[in-house]
Amino acid sequence: xxxxxxxxxxxxxxxxxxxxxxxxxxxxxxxxxxxxxxxxxxxxxxxxxxxxxxxxxxxxxxxxxxxxxxxxxxxxxxxxxxxxxxxxxxxxxxxxxxxxxxxxxxxxxxxxxxxxxxxxxxxxxxxxxxxxxxxxxxxxxxxxxxxxxxxxxxxxxxxxxxxxxxxxxxxxxxxxxxxxxxxxxxxxxxxxxxxxxxxxxxxxxxxxxxxxxxxxxxxxxxxxxxxxxxxxxxxxxxxxxxxxxxxxxxxxxxxxxxxxxxxxxxxxxxxxxxxxxxxxxxxxxxxxxxxxxxxxxxxxxxxxxxxxxxxxxxxxxxxxxxxxxxxxxxxxxxxxxxxxxxxxxxxxxxxxxxxxxxxxxxxxxxxxxxxxxxxxxxxxxxxxxxxxxxxxxxxxxxxxxxxxxxxxxxxxxxxxxxxxxxxxxxxxxxxxx
DNA sequence: TCTGGGGTCCTAGGACCC
DNA sequence: TCTGGGGTCCTAGGACCC
Numbered sequence: 001x002x003x004x005x006x007x008x009x010x011x012x013x014x015x016x017x018x019x020x021x022x023x024x025x026x027x028x029x030x031x032x033x034x035x036x037x038x039x040x041x042x043x044x045x046x047x048x049x050x051x052x053x054x055x056x057x058x059x060x061x062x063x064x065x066x067x068x069x070x071x072x073x074x075x076x077x078x079x080x081x082x083x084x085x086x087x088x089x090x091x092x093x094x095x096x097x098x099x100x101x102x103x104x105x106x107x108x109x110x111x112x113x114x115x116x117x118x119x120x121x122x123x124x125x126x127x128x129x130x131x132x133x134x135x136x137x138x139x140x141x142x143x144x145x146x147x148x149x150x151x152x153x154x155x156x157x158x159x160x161x162x163x164x165x166x167x168x169x170x171x172x173x174x175x176x177x178x179x180x181x182x183x184x185x186x187x188x189x190x191x192x193x194x195x196x197x198x199x200x201x202x203x204x205x206x207x208x209x210x211x212x213x214x215x216x217x218x219x220x221x222x223x224x225x226x227x228x229x230x231x232x233x234x235x236x237x238x239x240x241x242x243x244x245x246x247x248x249x250x251x252x253x254x255x256x257x258x259x260x261x262x263x264x265x266x267x268x269x270x271x272x273x274x275x276x277x278x279x280x281x282x283x284x285x286x287x288x289x290x291x292x293x294x295x296x297x298x299x300x301x302x303x304x305x306x307x308x309x310x311x312x313x314x315x316x317x318x319x320x321x322x323x324x325x326x327x328x329x330x331x332x333x334x335x336x337x338x339x340x341x342x343x344x345x346x347x348x349x350x351x352x353x354x355x356x357x358x359x360x361x362x363x364x365x366x367x368x369x370x371x372x373x374x375x376x377x378x379x380x381x382x383x384x385x386x387x388x389x390x391x392x393x394x395x396x397x398x399x400x401x402x403x404x405x406x407x408x409x410x411x412x413x414x415x416x417x418x419x420x421x422x423x424x425x426x427x428x429x430x431x432x433x
Numbered sequence: 434t435c436t437g438g439g440g441t442c443c444t445a446g447g448a449c450c451c
Numbered sequence: 452t453c454t455g456g457g458g459t460c461c462t463a464g465g466a467c468c469c
Contacts, residue, residue: 031455054454
């Protein structure tokens, strides 16, 4: 059996841990740039605050009801996430835990006796809550996909389920599938849901009865086959416990307000490249491909609904993989210039709302072992990067930075409502009077 | 008139996830 | 006026190889 443990309104819960006064009060957390709502508590939901909706639309309701509102504070959430995952690893043994996302983990429960599943799941829920202050929901079932279904049910009716749902028999599974619309299935998004509707398939049970070959044809090949098998209770997606290195590292941001100058775009791209390179070094990797994109701001015709504009990108493959910021910034700036001009000629607007950098072709960083075939100066650059990372980590982010990342930073994002980084900065600790 | 079979690698794009 | 950021996997098609 498998379980999925999912934090309830994770970002909001993390904020509440340090603001006990907000317990049982409505709370929301905003995306970068304070653009839209990415986490909300049940109380905020009841007020009609839309998940993933734009902040400005919800603002009247938020102000009227005094909803506590935070800009996202990823230092805090990252640290709280680590505490939750460590707790799970302590309970289950780390070989039985797969960290799936910042607020979610899969567990292998094969060692747990059939008649103890409910009890163990409840114990996990209570322990995490007690040790970290974060409330979680637990779904248990024979496969990952079904455990997600179970989790959904647990979350939907917290009173009745106590945030724990176990689907250990075929009857319970089928009953749960009948109650689950296809759109709620893990692996079915908007496109597939539309397609399924056209076939007259509305709930998960119907989908589980379709032939695998049909799944291959209509739901993305082997992905579709796996999905149907998983719904039938045949495990087809394994538990992936080791921390795997990322294959792509991206840093992308909306600008605080639209930008038109190439100089500003280049500053932003240099900054994102530094950030991406830091992430790359943290996993001891080196990248051989770099791609830069810009997103032009587009006129919106009245009545047209919001959509993410088309992006224009340029990519380059480097002669050898590197994690040295300066070696990445140079080609990144060339790509930025290329994308900028390409976008202007294609879209006839010179106003941009977003840019981003993606590093890929990631391999282990060989300079760490002192590579004979790289001139010694290459290793010096690597050591300089280490020194820089250490200083930036222990002092303050960006106390050391490359000149090309700019001083004025006209393009910087808005972030007005961020809470203190309670758990990762000495000067921002919670004070008790 | 008739022109093999089986690979690999790369890229672009589509779908999904949280 | 104002709508995030960072990932994954898969497929198809083209270039190229023997």
